[in-house]
Amino acid sequence: xxxxxxxxxxxxxxxxxxxxxxxxxxxxxxxxxxxxxxxxxxxxxxxxxxxxxxxxxxxxxxxxxxxxxxxxxxxxxxxxxxxxxxxxxxxxxxxxxxxxxxxxxxxxxxxxxxxxxxxxxxxxxxxxxxxxxxxxxxxxxxxxxxxxxxxxxxxxxxxxxxxxxxxxxxxxxxxxxxxxxxxxxxxxxxxxxxxxxxxxxxxxxxxxxxxx
Numbered sequence: 001x002x003x004x005x006x007x008x009x010x011x012x013x014x015x016x017x018x019x020x021x022x023x024x025x026x027x028x029x030x031x032x033x034x035x036x037x038x039x040x041x042x043x044x045x046x047x048x049x050x051x052x053x054x055x056x057x058x059x060x061x062x063x064x065x066x067x068x069x070x071x072x073x074x075x076x077x078x079x080x081x082x083x084x085x086x087x088x089x090x091x092x093x094x095x096x097x098x099x100x101x102x103x104x105x106x107x108x109x110x111x112x113x114x115x116x117x118x119x120x121x122x123x124x125x126x127x128x129x130x131x132x133x134x135x136x137x138x139x140x141x142x143x144x145x146x147x148x149x150x151x152x153x154x155x156x157x158x159x160x161x162x163x164x165x166x167x168x169x170x171x172x173x174x175x176x177x178x179x180x181x182x183x184x185x186x187x188x189x190x191x192x193x194x195x196x197x198x199x200x201x202x203x204x205x206x207x208x209x210x211x212x
Contacts, residue, residue: 002208007032010139010207013109017142020111021203025195028203034062037136037206042067044134044202045099052094052129053077054122058103058136058211068101078121095125099132103211105153106143113137113192113203114146116153123190128199135203138210146191154178154186156212 014030021028031037041064045051051073053059060079068075076097078090094100102122106114113135117123126133143149155175178186195201 007207013142014139014205014207017107017109017111017205018203020109024111024193026111026113026201026203028205030205030207032207034138034206034208034210037204038062038064038067040204041101041134041136042071044132045073045101047072049098049131050074050076051099051101052097052125053101054091054094054125055079056101056103056122056211058138059101061210062136064101064136091119091121095121095129097130099134100125100129101134101136102126104135104137104141105156105212106149107137107141107203107205108143108145108149110145112146112149114143114149114153115190116150116156116186117188117190118186120188123188126192127190127196132200132202135201136206136210137203138206138208140209141211150189153189 011030011032018028018030029040031040045068051068053065053075054077059065065075065077074097076090076093078087078094082090102125104113105116108114113126115123115126141152143152192201
């Protein structure tokens with residue numbers, strides 16, 4: 001169980017970042033736990049909406065994918081057993097869904113959302129797509145500033161590379177080496193400095209460590 005002083009500190013910090021996100025044009029809120037975040041996801045997303053879930057450990061860890069499917073939402077996602085062509089088609093469907101449900105690699109204290117991608121589908125869906133972009137971001141993703149956030153995003157590729165059995169240089173070195181080899185997973189960086197024109201964004205900050 002988390003120490004009560006840590007819980008209180010996380011709430012103060014989280015709500016401060018919520019204010020920063022709102023100044024940048026994002027809808028934002030703070031919740032204490034992953035279970036509360038899941039409850040809010042099911043309240044925000046209509047039961048008849050299609051939902052795209054890209055490569056995100058956070059969303060799967062809190063049970064959102066299964067919960068949405070169980071209540072009848074059509075969910076598009078490219079994880080699991082499928083051919084390369086099926087995976088390619090699924091990525092497009094994720095970005096075309098009514099809601100793009102994802103997390104972030106880093107979030108600065110002043111409200112900048114940072115993501116790094118190997119394929120580009122995830123950062124594309126965050127910047128340009130069909131409907132609402134809904135972020136669920138654990139308190140462990142917070143960074144002090146943009147430089148710190150980019151480094152944090154790069155470090156998140158190491159457990160992702162391990163999960164996908166990618167022989168990237170960062171796995172061998174134990175830290176990001178800014179490699180340019182074939183196995184590199186750091187190929188596109190997106191910094192959302194403000195809510196993109198024409199898109200709706202909703203950010204849920206969670207006072208627990210979630211994902212990488």
